[in-house]
Amino acid sequence: MENAALIQTKDLVKIYPMGSHELVALNNVNLDFKKGEFAGLVGPSGSGKTTLLNIVGSLDSPTRGSAIVMGKKVEELSHKQAARLRNSHIGFIFQTFNLLPVYTVFENVEFPLLLLGFSPAERKRLVMEALDWVRLADRARSRPAQLSGGESQRVAIARAIVKKPAIILADEPTANLDAENSHNVLQIMEELNQETGTTFIFATHDEKVISYLRRKITLIDGRVVRDEVMTPERQPEAKAQAQAQAQAQAKPSPGRTEQAEETGGPGGTGTRGGSGGRR
Amino acid sequence: MKILFKLALRNLLGAGLRTWLNIAVLSFAFVAIIWTQGFYRGMSRQAIQALTDAEYGGGQYWHEQYDPFNPLTLDDAHGRVPEPLQKLIEERKATAVLIIQGTLYPHGRFLPVTVRGIDPAQGVLLFPSEFLETGDGNDAEIPAIIGSRMARSTGLKVGDTVTLRWRDARGAFDARNIRIVQVMSTTVQSIDQGQIWLSLDTLRSLAGMEGEATLITLAKGTPFLEEIPGWSYKSPDVLLKDIHDLVRSKTLGATILYIILILLAMLAIFDTQVLSIFRRRKEMGTLMAMGMTRLKIIQLFTIEGALHSVLAALVAAVYGIPLLTLSARSGWAMPQAVDSYGYAIGERIFPVYSAGLVIGTTVLVMLVTTVVSFLPTRKISRLKPTDALRGRMP
Numbered sequence: 001m002e003n004a005a006l007i008q009t010k011d012l013v014k015i016y017p018m019g020s021h022e023l024v025a026l027n028n029v030n031l032d033f034k035k036g037e038f039a040g041l042v043g044p045s046g047s048g049k050t051t052l053l054n055i056v057g058s059l060d061s062p063t064r065g066s067a068i069v070m071g072k073k074v075e076e077l078s079h080k081q082a083a084r085l086r087n088s089h090i091g092f093i094f095q096t097f098n099l100l101p102v103y104t105v106f107e108n109v110e111f112p113l114l115l116l117g118f119s120p121a122e123r124k125r126l127v128m129e130a131l132d133w134v135r136l137a138d139r140a141r142s143r144p145a146q147l148s149g150g151e152s153q154r155v156a157i158a159r160a161i162v163k164k165p166a167i168i169l170a171d172e173p174t175a176n177l178d179a180e181n182s183h184n185v186l187q188i189m190e191e192l193n194q195e196t197g198t199t200f201i202f203a204t205h206d207e208k209v210i211s212y213l214r215r216k217i218t219l220i221d222g223r224v225v226r227d228e229v230m231t232p233e234r235q236p237e238a239k240a241q242a243q244a245q246a247q248a249q250a251k252p253s254p255g256r257t258e259q260a261e262e263t264g265g266p267g268g269t270g271t272r273g274g275s276g277g278r279r
Numbered sequence: 280m281k282i283l284f285k286l287a288l289r290n291l292l293g294a295g296l297r298t299w300l301n302i303a304v305l306s307f308a309f310v311a312i313i314w315t316q317g318f319y320r321g322m323s324r325q326a327i328q329a330l331t332d333a334e335y336g337g338g339q340y341w342h343e344q345y346d347p348f349n350p351l352t353l354d355d356a357h358g359r360v361p362e363p364l365q366k367l368i369e370e371r372k373a374t375a376v377l378i379i380q381g382t383l384y385p386h387g388r389f390l391p392v393t394v395r396g397i398d399p400a401q402g403v404l405l406f407p408s409e410f411l412e413t414g415d416g417n418d419a420e421i422p423a424i425i426g427s428r429m430a431r432s433t434g435l436k437v438g439d440t441v442t443l444r445w446r447d448a449r450g451a452f453d454a455r456n457i458r459i460v461q462v463m464s465t466t467v468q469s470i471d472q473g474q475i476w477l478s479l480d481t482l483r484s485l486a487g488m489e490g491e492a493t494l495i496t497l498a499k500g501t502p503f504l505e506e507i508p509g510w511s512y513k514s515p516d517v518l519l520k521d522i523h524d525l526v527r528s529k530t531l532g533a534t535i536l537y538i539i540l541i542l543l544a545m546l547a548i549f550d551t552q553v554l555s556i557f558r559r560r561k562e563m564g565t566l567m568a569m570g571m572t573r574l575k576i577i578q579l580f581t582i583e584g585a586l587h588s589v590l591a592a593l594v595a596a597v598y599g600i601p602l603l604t605l606s607a608r609s610g611w612a613m614p615q616a617v618d619s620y621g622y623a624i625g626e627r628i629f630p631v632y633s634a635g636l637v638i639g640t641t642v643l644v645m646l647v648t649t650v651v652s653f654l655p656t657r658k659i660s661r662l663k664p665t666d667a668l669r670g671r672m673p
Contacts, residue, residue, distance in 0.1 A: 059568060
């Protein structure tokens with residue numbers, strides 16, 4: 001089971017008609033993702049990262065080829081079946097957080113469970129568990145407008161993990177965060193990946209994210225040009241570099257106080273402890 | 280579906296002022312529609328009640344020549360009261376009215392009038408006919424009743440004597456002084472303006488029409504007897520047709536008003552829905568990413584819109600019930616000029632609200648709101664999740 005491909009793409013092609021000509025967003029992409037991977041699609045803008053993520057997330061369908069997710073061919077799924085697949089097995093994390101503004105943090109995280117028909121007691125337990133993971137249990141009653149960027153993304157992570165999906169797809173999750181908050185959310189995701197075995201796939205060109213990846217797939221013009229496994233030896237070094245950069249950015253200034261507090265630190269309210277996390 | 284209602288309510292209340300403005304407009308439409316309809320119902324009911332009590336009773340038998348809209352027919356519109364109707368009169372289940380033409384000479388002027396004879400002892404109509412009982416033995420002056428409008432237009436008052444001229448059955452003119460014994464106050468213009476009421480026996484004697492009548496009014500609840508040759512039966516519905524038509528035409532005017540009100544409210548809701556769908560494209564994409572189908576999102580937005588009407592009904596109930604109850608109890612004062620409309624209504628109109636009116640209005644508004652809320656959501660059915668997440672709309 002460990003080695004079985006959770007996601008498989010075969011000769012995947014995605015073409016967008018652009019008036020008189022066509023834009024090839026993905027060109028014969030063949031990839032496998034196994035359970036528990038912490039992988040990233042890396043490349044410049046327009047390289048097809050988000051398109052691939054959308055197809056794998058059954059938000060879009062390929063023009064040609066096949067994408068098999070949890071044993072289901074995305075191209076053959078009806079709108080309803082695709083919705084069911086996303087609802088049950090896939091969590092999304094977006095660059096702009098995409099929290100529902102009129103709901104509280106609790107209600108935002110609770111939303112996927114409502115769709116899955118969980119009982120109120122079960123919903124409460126799972127939501128608090130997820131908020132606990134992202135160290136935001138004490139902000140359950142807050143509204144998204146009252147949260148900082150880092151907190152908002154942590155809520156989005158909680159919303160993605162609350163239903164315990166097999167796959168989490170994160171599209172530029174740190175693009176709207178400063179270095180310190182980026183590391184914070186990446187650490188949380190890494191912990192989740194290691195403790196729950198959830199497969200994480202990122203679409204990113206952020207070095208901070210790349211420093212956490214265990215597998216890096218480079219896309220250029222819709223083609224996979226490199227698929228490399230990040231050696232454990234390289235990872236700490238890259239992370240240390242990125243963290244040092246983050247600390248340098250987080251030097252005391254009046255505007256930074258809130259964010260410094262938000263990272264949790266030793267005095268953080270979450271049960272998972274400080275930014276060092278569980279590892 | 281329960282979850283959709285819950286989410287829709289959350290979204291709606293979360294939208295704050297925009298929601299409450301729509302609800303305020305819609306609740307005003309609710310109350311205005313119910314009040315207006317209740318007002319016309321009350322007006323209609325009062326008019327029908329007054330006409331039934333004072334003039335039409337439970338239906339009438341008209342002499343076949345009688346045409347109330349053509350005074351020239353009055354010369355021939357009289358005949359002996361048929362046996363079956365006479366029996367009803369004796370049983371106090373009907374009363375006879377004789378009508379002839381005459382001329383009144385108040386204060387040196389002359390005024391064409393309709394002279395009506397009614398039994399002073401009748402109990403069929405709510406009419407102060409008992410004042411026509413001759414009690415003072417003064418045969419030179421005939422007791423007569425006029426209405427307050429007639430009193431105003433002729434300048435006559437109780438105790439005044441005035442000359443009345445008429446033409447009898449043989450075509451001979453005669454004249455006598457009549458004495459006003461009562462000025463009655465009635466909302467029914469047709470028994471007041473231009474009418475002089477005398478005792479039936481007196482009028483029969485003056486006109487040489489012994490035992491005759493122009494019309495026989497049945498007591499309320501007296502069923503249609505039979506077809507009587509020379510007489511035509513007019514049911515209460517036929518007699519009240521003009522009133523029904525008048526109320527219908529007035530209600531139509533009010534309907535136009537409330538259609539405008541509903542349209543305004545619906546326009547506000549439609550705009551809100553369009554704006555909401557436009558502004559919340561990303562939210563829709565997020566909902567789809569979380570596993571919501573397009574159909575569910577359409578339902579969610581439609582319910583959100585439709586809930587405006589539910590909340591508006593609740594808000595309308597909060598201030599509308601006390602307001603409408605007060606209005607129904609204290610009535611609505613009508614200006615004096617309303618008399619000239621020819622509408623038998625009192626000085627105050629008491630609106631009448633029925634459960635059917637309230638439920639019907641509520642259901643109608645809810646139905647229209649739901650349709651209006653649904654229309655803009657049709658766009659969602661063509662919305663791709665990826666486009667929605669990028670904030671695009673087809």
